[in-house]
Amino acid sequence: xxxxxxxxxxxxxxxxxxxxxxxxxxxxxxxxxxxxxxxxxxxxxxxxxxxxxxxxxxxxxxxxxxxxxxxxxxxxxxxxxxxxxxxxxxxxxxxxxxxxxxxxxxxxxxxxxxxxxxxxxxxxxxxxxxxxxxxxxxxxxxxxxxxxxxxxxxxxxxxxxxxxxxxxxxxxxxxxxxxxxxxxxxxxxxxxxxxxxxxxxxxxxxxxxxxxxxxxxxxxxxxxxxxxxxxxxxx
Amino acid sequence: xxxxxxxxxxxxxxxxxxxxxxxxxxxxxxxxxxxxxxxxxxxxxxxxxxxxxxxxxxxxxxxxxxxxxxxxxxxxxxxxxxxxxxxxxxxxxxxxxxxxxxxxxxxxxxxxxxxxxxxxxxxxxxxxxxxxxxxxxxxxxxxxxxxxxxxxxxxxxxxxxxxxxxxxxxxxxxxxxxxxxxxxxxxxxxxxxxxxxxxxxxxxxxxxxxxxxxxxxxxxxxxxxxxxxxxxxxxxxxxxxxxxxxxxxxxxxxxxxxxxxxxxxxxxxxxxxxxxxxxxxxxxxxxxxxxxxxxxxxxxxxxxxxxxxxxxxxxxxxxxxxxxxxxxxxxxxxxxxxxxxxxxxxxxxxxxxxxxxxxxxxxxxxxxxxxxxxxxxxxxxxxxxxxxxxxxxxxxxxxxxxxxxxxxxxxxxxxxxxxxxxxxxxxxxxxxxxxxxxxxxxxxxxxxxxxxxxxx
Numbered sequence: 156x157x158x159x160x161x162x163x164x165x166x167x168x169x170x171x172x173x174x175x176x177x178x179x180x181x182x183x184x185x186x187x188x189x190x191x192x193x194x195x196x197x198x199x200x201x202x203x204x205x206x207x208x209x210x211x212x213x214x215x216x217x218x219x220x221x222x223x224x225x226x227x228x229x230x231x232x233x234x235x236x237x238x239x240x241x242x243x244x245x246x247x248x249x250x251x252x253x254x255x256x257x258x259x260x261x262x263x264x265x266x267x268x269x270x271x272x273x274x275x276x277x278x279x280x281x282x283x284x285x286x287x288x289x290x291x292x293x294x295x296x297x298x299x300x301x302x303x304x305x306x307x308x309x310x311x312x313x314x315x316x317x318x319x320x321x322x323x324x325x326x327x328x329x330x331x332x333x334x335x336x337x338x339x340x341x342x343x344x345x346x347x348x349x350x351x352x353x354x355x356x357x358x359x360x361x362x363x364x365x366x367x368x369x370x371x372x373x374x375x376x377x378x379x380x381x382x383x384x385x386x387x388x389x390x
Numbered sequence: 391x392x393x394x395x396x397x398x399x400x401x402x403x404x405x406x407x408x409x410x411x412x413x414x415x416x417x418x419x420x421x422x423x424x425x426x427x428x429x430x431x432x433x434x435x436x437x438x439x440x441x442x443x444x445x446x447x448x449x450x451x452x453x454x455x456x457x458x459x460x461x462x463x464x465x466x467x468x469x470x471x472x473x474x475x476x477x478x479x480x481x482x483x484x485x486x487x488x489x490x491x492x493x494x495x496x497x498x499x500x501x502x503x504x505x506x507x508x509x510x511x512x513x514x515x516x517x518x519x520x521x522x523x524x525x526x527x528x529x530x531x532x533x534x535x536x537x538x539x540x541x542x543x544x545x546x547x548x549x550x551x552x553x554x555x556x557x558x559x560x561x562x563x564x565x566x567x568x569x570x571x572x573x574x575x576x577x578x579x580x581x582x583x584x585x586x587x588x589x590x591x592x593x594x595x596x597x598x599x600x601x602x603x604x605x606x607x608x609x610x611x612x613x614x615x616x617x618x619x620x621x622x623x624x625x626x627x628x629x630x631x632x633x634x635x636x637x638x639x640x641x642x643x644x645x646x647x648x649x650x651x652x653x654x655x656x657x658x659x660x661x662x663x664x665x666x667x668x669x670x671x672x673x674x675x676x677x678x679x680x681x682x683x684x685x686x687x688x689x690x691x692x693x694x695x696x697x698x699x700x701x702x703x704x705x706x707x708x709x710x711x712x713x714x715x716x717x718x719x720x721x722x723x724x725x726x727x728x729x730x731x732x733x734x735x736x737x738x739x740x741x742x743x744x745x746x747x748x749x750x751x752x753x754x755x756x757x758x759x760x761x762x763x764x765x766x767x768x769x770x771x772x773x774x775x776x777x778x779x780x781x782x783x784x785x786x787x788x789x790x791x792x793x794x795x796x797x798x799x800x801x802x803x804x805x806x807x808x809x810x811x812x813x814x815x816x817x818x819x820x821x822x823x824x825x826x827x828x829x830x831x832x833x834x835x836x837x838x839x840x841x842x843x844x845x846x
Contacts, residue, residue, distance in 0.1 A: 163595075164595035164596050165595065165596060165601075167592075167595070168528075168531075168536055168759075169531050169755040169756075169758075169759060170590075170718075170755045170756070170757065170758025170759045171758075172590075173758040173789075177789070180789075190603070191596065191601060211536050211538050211539070212538075212539075213538065217596075217601050275539075278532060278533065278535060280532040280753070282750060282751055282753075295753045295754075295755060297531050297532050297535070297753065297755070299535070339755065340531075340753070340754070340755030340758060341754070341755065341757070341758040344758070344785070344789075345754070365789070366785060366788045366789065369781070369784055369785045369788055369794075370785055372781045372784075372785075373781045373782055373784075373785050376781050377751065380751040381751060386750060386751055387749045387750045388750070390532055390750060390753075
C-alpha cells in the first residue's frame with residue numbers, strides 16, 4: 156500500500172506532512188513523494204491515498220502548474236474512489252482562481268465554483284469544530300483571507316468557527332473521495348475518528364491507529380476545550 | 391510641525407515621572423500614548439543622527455543587546471529599546487526618552503531591536519543606516535505565516551538607502567530588499583555540516599529563482615547552509631565576513647574579511663550564539679572597529695540570562711533553557727543543543743502558551759513542525775510533560791520515538807516537579823517560553839529545592 160505525497164518540497168508548512176506519515180505508520184503503508192515536474196504516482200500507479208499539504212503563495216502557483224496536466228485525471232480518479240486529501244491553503248488550488256488584494260487574479264484548477272480572496276495584511280486565525288458523518292472534527296485555521304462561492308455541503312459541517320468563509324457553515328470541498336479543507340496542521344493526528352475514516356477509504360478493513368490511546372486522550376481533552384462555550388474561537 | 395505632535399510629546403514626557411511614581415517603569419505607555427494622540431508621531435520625533443536596527447526571527451535581542459553593551463563599553467552613548475518592546479510603541483517610547491521637551495535629539499546613536507511584522511509602521515519614519523537581519527525562520531504560524539512572507543514584508547518596508555547586514559547562510563534572509571546596498575556574513579563549512587537537511591523544517595527546498603532542485607553544498611540546520619541550483623546557476627551569496635575554524639571545545643573562531651582577519655573567543659558553545667557573534671562582528675566591522683578592538687570589547691559580554699541559566703543543587707545541574715512557545719524552530723534548536731550535551735538528562739517541558747490557555751486553546755501545529763525526534767537521543771532518560779498541552783506533548787514524543795515509560799504527563803507544573811528523579815550527576819533541563827517565563831522561574835525554585843532535598 157502506498158500513500159502519495161504531492162510536492163512536499165513546497166507543500167510542507169505547519170506540520171501538515173505528519174498527517175500522511177501518521178496514516179502510513181498506522182497501516183504500514185509506504186510514503187511516495189512526488190516532486191514538481193515528476194509524473195505523479197496516481198497517473199500510472201495505484202496509491203491508496205494522495206495527500207497535498209499547506210504551502211506558500213508562490214507554492215500555490217508552482218503546484219497549480221505541476222498539477223494542471225494531471226488535474227482531470229486526478230479529479231476522475233477521486234470521483235471513482237481514490238481518497239485525496241488537501242489541507243490548508245492547498246484547498247484554494249482546486250477553486251477557480253485566487254484574487255490578490257490589488258485585484259489581480261490567478262487562475263487555479265477550477266474544479267469547484269469557488270475562489271479565494273487573499274488578504275495579505277490580515278491573517279485569520281481560529282479554532283475549528285465541525286462534523287463529518289457524525290464525527291466531531293477539531294482543528295485550527297490560519298490563513299490569509301477566505302474563499303467565496305458555492306461549495307455545496309462541503310467536507311465538514313461547521314459547529315463553531317468559519318466554514319468556507321465566516322458566513323457559510325459548509326467547510327471545505329468534497330467531490331467523491333476528494334476532500335479539501337482550510338483546517339491545517341496535524342488534522343488527521345488530532346482526530347482519530349477521521350484518521351480511521353480515511354484508512355477505511357484506503358481499504359483498511361479494521362483500522363488501528365499508531366498510539367491510539369494517546370491520540371484519543373488528546374482528542375478528548377481538545378473536545379472538552381473546543382466544546383466549552385467559554386473557549387474563544389477567533390484569535 | 392503639527393500641534394498634535396507637540397501635545398503628544400508633552401503628554402508622553404509627563405507620563406514618564408508619573409509611571410516612575412506608580413512603579414510602572416519599563417512599559418511602552420509613553421509611546422502608546424504618543425501614537426494615540428498623534429498617529430504619525432514617529433515621523434516628527436527627533437532621531438539620533440545614526441540608527442542601527444536589528445531584526446530577524448531569532449537572535450535579534452541577543453545581537454541588539456550585545457551591540458549596545460559593546461558600543462557603550464567603547465564609550466558611546468547609545469539610545470536603545472532593550473527595556474521596552476520592539477514594536478512601534480516601544481520604538482516611540484525609546485525615541486521619546488532620547489529627546490528633550492523641545493524635541494532635540496540627545497543621542498547621536500540608536501540601536502533598535504525591531505519586530506519584523508512592525509516594519510511597515512516603523513521604517514517609513516525611522517530610517518536605519520544599517521539594518522541587521524539575523525535570519526528568517528518559520529515562527530508563529532498565526533502571526534508570521536511563513537518566512538518568505540516575512541521576507542516580502544521586509545522588502546516592501548525597508549528604506550532604499552539602508553545598508554543591510556545579512557546572513558549569507560540563509561537564502562531567505564539574504565534575499566530581502568535585493569536592490570539595497572548589502573554585505574553578507576556566514577560561517578564556512580564545519581565538520582558537523584551535512585549535505586541533506588535532517589530537520590522537519592526546511593523552508594528552502596527549491597531554487598528561489600527557477601524552482602528547480604536545489605543542491606546543498608552543505609547544510610547546518612533547517613535552511614542554514616550553502617546551496618546552488620544546477621539548472622539556472624543560482625547560488626548562495628559570497629561572504630563579506632566569513633567565520634572559519636569554529637572550535638566549540640576550544641571556544642575559538644576566526645573571522646576574515648577583505649581588510650584582514652581576527653581571532654575570537656566564543657561567548658557560548660551553541661552554534662546559534664556563534665552566529666549571533668559573527669553577526670555582531672560584521673556589524674562592528676561595518677562601523678569601523680578593528681578586529682582587535684572587537685575581540686577586546688566582546689570579552690566579558692554575556693548572553694542574556696533569561697535564555698540560558700544553570701545552577702547546581704548537590705551533584706545535579708538545573709538548567710533553564712528558553713525554547714519559545716509556538717515556535718517550532720526555536721524549540722528544535724534548543725532540543726538539538728540539549729540532546730547533545732554530555733551526561734544523563736531529564737527534561738521538563740513547559741513551553742505552553744499561557745495566554746492561550748486563558749482565552750482559547752493553543753494552536754499545536756508547531757509541535758508537528760518541531761524536531762521532537764532529537765529528544766529520543768541517547769542520554770535523555772526521562773521527560774516530564776506539563777501544562778494544558780501535556781497530552782499533546784506525550785503523543786508527539788511517542789511519535790518521535792520516545793518510549794512511553796520515559797514520559798510522565800502531569801498537567802500542573804508544580805505537581806509535575808515531584809516526578810523528577812534527580813539521578814546523581816544528572817542534569818535537569820526546564821524548557822520554557824517567553825509566555826511562561828515568570829512561571830518557569832517559580833517552577834525552577836521548586837526544582838532546586840527538591841533537588842537539594844534528594845541530594846541530602
